[in-house]
Amino acid sequence: MFPKPQVALVPNTYEYESFPLVKPTGFREYDARWLFEKEINLMGVQALGMGIGTLIHEMGVRPDLVTGHDFRGYSSSIKYALISGMMAAGLRVKDIGLALSPMAYFGQFELDCPAVAMVTASHNDNGWTGVKMGANRPLTFGPEEMGRLKDIVMNAAFTLREGGSYQFVEDFRDRYITDLTNRPKLKRKLKVVAACGNGTAGAFAPQVLEMIGCEVIPLDTNLDHTFPRYNPNPEDMKMLHAIADKVRETGADVGLGFDGDGDRCGVVDNNGDEIFADKIGVMLARDLSKLHPNATFVVDVKSTGVFATDPELRAQGAKTDYWKTGHSYIKRRVNELSALAGFEKSGHFFFNKPVGRGYDDGVLTAIAVCEMLDRNPGKSMADLYSAVPKTWGSPTMAAKCADEVKYEVVDRVVKRFTGLKGEKVGGHAITDLITVNGVRVVTDDGTWGLVRASSNKPEIVVVVESPVSEARMREMFKAVDAVLHENPEVGAYNQTI
Template identity: 30%
Template structure:
C-alpha cells in the first residue's frame, strides 16, 4: 500500500491543506502509519492525539488513530483542546510522541497536523520523510498478535491546574477581557477565569469551527476590534486573545493599544531575567530592534533566529534559553515550564508580570520606546519563485556592500533603521517588515524594498497587515 500526499500540504513546520481538496482522511491515515513507523524505530509505542474545534477534526482524528494502530502504536486520545494541551499531554502522559489535528489560524476549510516526537519538534526533513515513506509504502506493520489499547484521557482539568501553577502567589485582582475567537482555547479560558483573582469578561469561548464572530488570528488587528470594545466599555486593565488552536497570543492594554509579540517578549524577558540573570532570550528576525536592545540592557543575551515555532524550539534546545518568542505571538517558556509555545500559559505570565514588575500592563506598554514600523507585510508570489527572489536580493545587496543579516532571508541595517524580506515557509508569500527612527526614514526603507522587488520583476502591491 502506498499513498501520495498533495505536495503543497507537506510544510516546513507541519502538514496543512484544504479539507476535501489537498487534505483527506486518507492523508490522516498515512500520517498515522508513517509516524507510527518513526515512533517504533525509537522503541516507542504510545502517541498522544488531540484535535481543535474545526468541523473536519474529529474525522481526521479517527483516520489518524487507525493509521497509528495499523503501525502497532497505541493512541492516548485527549480529545478536543488547544495545541499546547496536546503538547502537555505528550510531556506528562508517558507518551513517545504527539499529534494535534489543527488548522491553526487558517480559514475554516483548512486543517492540518502538528507533531512532536520524544519531546522534540518534528519538522523539516521529518515531515518530508513521512511523504517518502507514504510514496514507497515503507511503513512498519503492527507486530503479530498486536491488539490496539487506545485510551481516552480527560486531561483538560490537569492542564488548567498546571497553567495556574504559573501564577505563583495570588497577585493583584486585575480586571481582564478574554477573546477565544470560538477556537479550541475557549473551554480552557472558561475554566481559568473561574479560578483567577480579579474580574473577568469573556468573548466567544464556545467552540465553533465556522468561526462566526471573527477569524481567530490575533496578530491581525482587525480581529481585536471586539476585544477593544469590551475593554473600553468595561474599563478593563487589559485584554487577551488567542488563535484557533491556542498557541499564539494577542494582547491589548487598557487604552486599546496592541501589545505585539515582540513587545510581550520584552515584558516577559524582564521578569525571567530577574530569576535567571544573564540568560539567552531568543526572538525571530521580524522582531523590533528595541526588543534586542532591551534584553541586552537587562543583562540578557539577545539572539535573533529564524521564524517558525519548530525552528525556535530547536534553537532553545541548543542554547538552553529559558524564553523565546516570535512576532506572530508564539511565546515559549522553558523557565518553570516545558519550552513549547503556549498562549494560555503566556496569558497567565502576563498577569504574573504585572504583579512581579509592579506596574499595570498599560504602564508596561506605555514605557516602551515609540518605534515607527510597519506591521508584517505579506504579498503573494509563486511558491517556486519566492526563495529565488530572496536569493537575488541578497546577491545584489552583497554586491552593494550593504549591512545584511542572513539569519532568515535578508534583514538589512541602514542609518534609517532596518528592513526585512524573507520567504514564508508555510505559504506562497514573501514577508517584509521595516522599522525606522521616523516616518521619513520608514518611507525610505519601504522604497528600498520596492526597488529590490522591482529588480526581480515584482511589486509589493496591496499587502495585508499583521
C-alpha cells in the same frame, strides 16, 4: 500494500474515494498543512498516519503517542483517519479529544508519551487542516524529519506493524487546567478581556484566567468553527481591533487574544492600544530577567531590534539570540541554548524551566502577562509598554506567492540585496544583512526590513521597523516592497501599513 498517494484527484469521483490524495507541498518546514479535500483526502490522512508511525519506529523512539484535535467541523474525522494509519504502523495512541496544541504537548509529559501528533490548522482560514508532530518532547519536527516524512508518505514506503492500540483519555482538559493554575493567585485584581475568535481556546482560557484570580470579560469565546467574526489570529488586525474596542468599552486592564489552537497570545493594553508580540516579549524579558539575571532569550528574525539594544536588559546581563522564524526552530534553539524563554513576533512564546516546559502555550503566556502586572502593582500595561524604547514597526504583512515558487523568489530577493550591500536602500546605507531566514536588511540608522517565505502558507512575509520615525519605517517598506515585487509571482498583501 497501500496505494501510492496521488498529487491531484478530482473530488466526487471513483478515483477520489479509492486512492489517497496528498499534495507534496503540504509538508512544510516544521509541520504539515493542506486544504482539506482539495489537497488531501481522508485516505491521504491515513497514509500520513502510517508515515508518522513508520518514521517514529525508524527514529528508534518508543511508539507511544498523544493526539488531539482543534475545533473545526472536520478535524475530528481527520484525527480518526490519522489514528487508523498510526495504529496500522504500530503506534500506541492516547487520544485526549478536543484540545489546544499546548495541551497535547503537556500530554507528552503527563501521559509519558515521547511522540505527539496534534490535528490543527492553527490560525489558517477554514478549509485548512494540518498536523503538528514531534518525537522528542518538548521539540516538534524540523526540516530533516519533515523531509523524511514526505519521502515515506509520497513513496508509500510504509512499514506496517502489530502492536498498535487506542485509548481515549477522559477528562484530560481538567488535568491540563489544573497544571496551569497550580500557582499562587494574583494579589492584584485584574479585569481581563479574553478573546478567542470562536476558536478552541474559548473552552480553556477564560476558565484558567478566572482561576488565577482575574475578572474575565469574554469576547467571542463560544466555540463556532465557522469563525463568524474574524479568523482567530492575534496577528490579524481585525481581531486586535475587536479586542481594543472591548478593552476601551469595559475599562479592562489588559486584553488577551488567542489563536485557533491556543499556542499564541496577542495583547492590547489598558488604553486599547495593540502591542505587537515582539514588544510584549521585551516587556516579559525585562520582567523575567529581574527574577533570573544573566538569562538568555531567543527571538525570531521578525522581532524588534530592541532585544539587543535595551538598556534595562543589558543591565540585567540578558543575552539575546536572533534565530529562524518558526515555532519548531525557536523551540529547538531555546532547548539548545538552555534559554529562559523564546519569543516570536507571531505570538509563539516558549518558557523554559523554571517557568515552563519549553513548548509554546498561549494560555501560559497570558498567565505570564498577568503575573508581570501583578509584580508591578503601581503600573498599568500602558505604563510598562511606554517604558520600552520607542520604535515604529509594521504588523506581519504577507504577500500571496505559490508554495512551489516562494522559496525561489526569496532566494532572488536575497541575491538582489546582497548585490546592494554598501549601497543605499530607502536613502540609507545597508550596514548588515542577516540571512539566517530569508533576508533582514539593516541600514545605518537601525531601520530594518525582513523578507522571508512563510513556512505554513503560500505567502512571502514582510516586516519593517525603525527606531527613528514612522516615516523611515514607511521608506523601508517602500524600498523592500519594490525589490520583492520585481518578481511577477508575488501577489497582493493580506494587510499593509
